[in-house]
Amino acid sequence: MTQAEQQLQRVRRQDPSAENIAAYATCHRLRKMLNQNQYREMNRVLLTAIESHPEFVAYDKLGLFFQSYGHTGGDTILNSAQVEDIARTRLRQYVAQGRDSLMWLDDRQSALSYVYDTLFGVTTHVYKWAVVEGHIQYYSKLNYGTPFTWIFLCYAVLALVVSFTYDRRNETERLMRITPRADQQMQLVRAGVTLLAIAGTLIGALLVAVLVNGALPNHSAGGPWFYPTIRLNGASIIYTPLWLALSRQIGILMLWALVLSGLVFVVTRFVANPTLVLLISALPLYAGPTHLLELLPLSSQALLPSYYLNPPAMLLHIYQYAGTNLGHAGILFVGWALGAWLIGAIVQRIGYRRLGPWLN
Numbered sequence: 001m002t003q004a005e006q007q008l009q010r011v012r013r014q015d016p017s018a019e020n021i022a023a024y025a026t027c028h029r030l031r032k033m034l035n036q037n038q039y040r041e042m043n044r045v046l047l048t049a050i051e052s053h054p055e056f057v058a059y060d061k062l063g064l065f066f067q068s069y070g071h072t073g074g075d076t077i078l079n080s081a082q083v084e085d086i087a088r089t090r091l092r093q094y095v096a097q098g099r100d101s102l103m104w105l106d107d108r109q110s111a112l113s114y115v116y117d118t119l120f121g122v123t124t125h126v127y128k129w130a131v132v133e134g135h136i137q138y139y140s141k142l143n144y145g146t147p148f149t150w151i152f153l154c155y156a157v158l159a160l161v162v163s164f165t166y167d168r169r170n171e172t173e174r175l176m177r178i179t180p181r182a183d184q185q186m187q188l189v190r191a192g193v194t195l196l197a198i199a200g201t202l203i204g205a206l207l208v209a210v211l212v213n214g215a216l217p218n219h220s221a222g223g224p225w226f227y228p229t230i231r232l233n234g235a236s237i238i239y240t241p242l243w244l245a246l247s248r249q250i251g252i253l254m255l256w257a258l259v260l261s262g263l264v265f266v267v268t269r270f271v272a273n274p275t276l277v278l279l280i281s282a283l284p285l286y287a288g289p290t291h292l293l294e295l296l297p298l299s300s301q302a303l304l305p306s307y308y309l310n311p312p313a314m315l316l317h318i319y320q321y322a323g324t325n326l327g328h329a330g331i332l333f334v335g336w337a338l339g340a341w342l343i344g345a346i347v348q349r350i351g352y353r354r355l356g357p358w359l360n
Helices: 003-014 018-035 039-052 054-058 064-070 080-097 103-109 111-119 147-164 173-177 183-214 242-268 274-281 311-316 326-349
Strands: 124-132 135-142 228-233 236-241
Touching: 018 039, 039 080, 080 103, 080 236, 103 111, 111 183, 111 242, 147 183, 147 242, 147 274, 183 242, 183 326, 236 242, 242 274, 242 311, 242 326, 311 326
Parallel strands: none
Antiparallel strands: 124 135, 228 236
């Protein structure tokens, strides 16, 4: 017997009203279906119960059967009305999709949910503390990027540098210049193929992570693609299906790769040494952690790609990204990429290859 059933049984004895009897019967029925792994039917019965008996939710008569759908994790602060709204929305999604699972099972057993939460979770660090009225108050800041973001960006810039310096390292640059295809077209093809390889590696890594975690005991490789992730926008709650949130994460990372491709292309027009090309091309990546970005006004920082090093926080619109528009950020990235490619094309057109002997 669940804790909710035990409590309702005591309440029913003290107040044998129709409401308490119906709540006890619902909990008893839900427990039986839970023991028989009838999750799809359990979700349907639970949704029918809360819609036909709103007082079950108002007076918390269904316990964790309903509360589990309002769990958000992390440090998100929500009031009871928001938790109920989240729980209803998630439960309706599970019923509408006919998913034969429970939300708390997906949180613990679905490899897709686990990989998403692990790779795209938001992390913070304490940067100062103070004693306020006898209690220690900690102040946190958003980390510059996430471990997965940094791994991807380091891989992307390294792959692009290797690709764009291939001919120079193998002394085939002169040979490539006499090919029928124009030099600029060759560079575009090179960039396109490299970006496709980077995208394939990113998606492949995510698929491998899901499959490996799905092979673990008590885990499943599948997942609730429709599962609604949440974020707060003032007092309102914004719901995003998991597949869309994951697509946006991949999209932001690939926009970063696009900008890096333009930057590497420009740098290779001036610099011959691959190591130096790598160090200069990676400048936007370490401008934030080294606090170089903080030398600029906040309004100017938002105009630089280096400001957008934390895609998960961008999607949640938290901390400094509270007012960030994803569409505007995407246009900004494309603008920087086009600008870099245009500069590189102009330099290549006029045949100005080297800035000076100290860079070669």
